[in-house]
Amino acid sequence: MIVTAGRVLTAPDEEPLQDGAVLVAADGTISAVGPRADVIRLTGPAVDRWDLPDDTVLPGLVNCHVHLALDAGPDPVGALRDTDDGVLRSAMAERARRLLDAGVTTARDLGDRGGLAAELRDTIAAGAVTGPRLLNAGAPLTVPGGHFWFLGGEVADDASIRAAVADRARRGADVIKVMASGGHMTPGGAAMWEPQFDVRQLGVVVDAAREAGLPVAAHAHGTGSIAACAQAGVDTIEHCTWLVGSPAEGRYETPGHVAEMIAAAGIYVCPARSSGWARFPRLDSLLDRLAFMDGHGIRMVAGTDAGVTGSRFEDFAAGLGLYARAGWSPARILAMATTEAAAAVGLADSIGRLAPGFSADLIAVSGDPLTDPAALGRVRFVLARGRPHVPAQVSA
Known part of the structure; x- marks a missing residue:
């Protein structure tokens, strides 16, 4: 699976990637994070895609x-x-x-x-x-x-x-x-x-x-x-x-x-x-x-x-x-x-940031949480251990 977004925030203390992407392996871990074009080149034609051009993707x-x-x-x-x-x-x-x-x-x-x-x-x-x-x-x-x-x-x-x-x-x-x-x-x-x-x-x-x-x-x-x-x-x-x-x-x-x-x-x-x-x-x-x-x-x-x-x-x-x-x-x-x-909670080596080898726990929100913390309340999409979930308020 690949998730693309207008902005990808890998961790709170790192610079956001503009037009970025996250590649998720079949085991529910992250394979790659980077510019969208670079990550797409790592995938095959049958990969599932979630394209979120207007949202910010960040760790769950x-x-x-x-x-x-x-x-x-x-x-x-x-x-x-x-x-x-x-x-x-x-x-x-x-x-x-x-x-x-x-x-x-x-x-x-x-x-x-x-x-x-x-x-x-x-x-x-x-x-x-x-x-x-x-x-x-x-x-x-x-x-x-x-x-x-x-x-x-x-x-x-x-x-x-x-x-x-x-x-x-x-x-x-x-x-x-x-x-x-x-x-x-x-x-x-x-x-x-x-x-x-x-x-x-x-x-x-x-x-x-x-x-x-x-x-x-x-x-x-x-x-x-x-x-x-x-x-x-x-x-x-x-x-x-x-x-x-x-x-x-x-x-x-x-x-x-x-x-x-x-x-x-x-x-x-x-x-x-x-x-x-x-x-x-x-x-x-x-x-x-x-x-x-x-x-x-x-x-x-x-x-x-x-x-x-x-x-x-x-x-x-x-x-x-x-x-x-x-x-x-x-x-x-x-x-x-x-x-x-x-x-x-003792899981710093597997959750909390978007990096290869970490669990594919991520969310997409409307807005930029680095300028507006309230954006965290506008969740549009969730991956939990690589499993997609669309919040009820979005799918309704």
């Missing part, structure tokens, strides 16, 4: 934080409890397709029920269902009665932590998720800013995961939990809100030494913000905390927490608008969702 997007088991409605937890596995399978597949419609060709599911995300991952990989490449964590580790306990990830001591990690590894998890702090979606559990695991326990999680060859993603809203995650050496910190009290109180603490520890350890932060950022009651505070992390050299990547209330699966580009509001350049915003995100 990576959403580092989603929950396919949740419906993004007003009560996603209640809806999940009322949905049996058969119905949930179909709903998760439809949500995965909506991610792909939005140009997301890789997504990391950080908490599902009953291993259904892993099942869907394998079904998509086999080509039986349309969707992005999925990385899955299974049920997050949490304390008894803790945040998202109902997904089945409760652990009470070191032995149960190690057993839970080993179980996820046997079941084919791609990442271990741990709820280092509480959250707002679990009545009766720890509050968002309260720790659920101390630094020693988080160290047990990290050690067990390392033994299994898996990274650790840590949910952490509270400043104390963020510090513990940094000391324990997790791979990514999700949310990283810096709370020291109820969100309604709006109290945050941002210790510079903790930020420096995160940056020095190479830990990625995924703020996990959806399009709802524009309605955040303390937007100035949120922007200040982003600037604080940026000023201390913390590497941030894109994710939307899709599935929680108001965070729709097709809303990826709108979530990136937060970083434009923060004053970040379009190239940097694009890197958050491609090259940097690929590195954060």
Whole structure:
């Protein structure tokens, strides 16, 4: 297959190719990228062609934080409890397709029920269902009665932590998720800013995961939990809100030494913000905390927490608008969702850029995302592992 376009952007930090093309091999990897005339000379007469002369082709997007088991409605937890596995399978597949419609060709599911995300991952990989490449964590580790306990990830001591990690590894998890702090979606559990695991326990999680060859993603809203995650050496910190009290109180603490520890350890932060950022009651505070992390050299990547209330699966580009509001350049915003995100999820050698040998994950958008980040919301065409997909809003 060959895809030609008026502009081909191989990576956010590289010069766009005008009138470029991408050649895709039968195994779903990229064979060549370059000027259209040069790439066409490498093909035979029977090659499939997608000609997109008015669009920009660029690497597929990576959403580092989603929950396919949740419906993004007003009560996603209640809806999940009322949905049996058969119905949930179909709903998760439809949500995965909506991610792909939005140009997301890789997504990391950080908490599902009953291993259904892993099942869907394998079904998509086999080509039986349309969707992005999925990385899955299974049920997050949490304390008894803790945040998202109902997904089945409760652990009470070191032995149960190690057993839970080993179980996820046997079941084919791609990442271990741990709820280092509480959250707002679990009545009766720890509050968002309260720790659920101390630094020693988080160290047990990290050690067990390392033994299994898996990274650790840590949910952490509270400043104390963020510090513990940094000391324990997790791979990514999700949310990283810096709370020291109820969100309604709006109290945050941002210790510079903790930020420096995160940056020095190479830990990625995924703020996990959806399009709802524009309605955040303390937007100035949120922007200040982003600037604080940026000023201390913390590497941030894109994710939307899709599935929680108001965070729709097709809303990826709108979530990136937060970083434009923060004053970040379009190239940097694009890197958050491609090259940097690929590195954060451990796939920097196969996704996130258009280069020979990389997976043929690409999208075509109307406009130029290097001058207008909103162009990422105008997806016209998708290749996911070399499989063509036309978004529903385009084909309608």
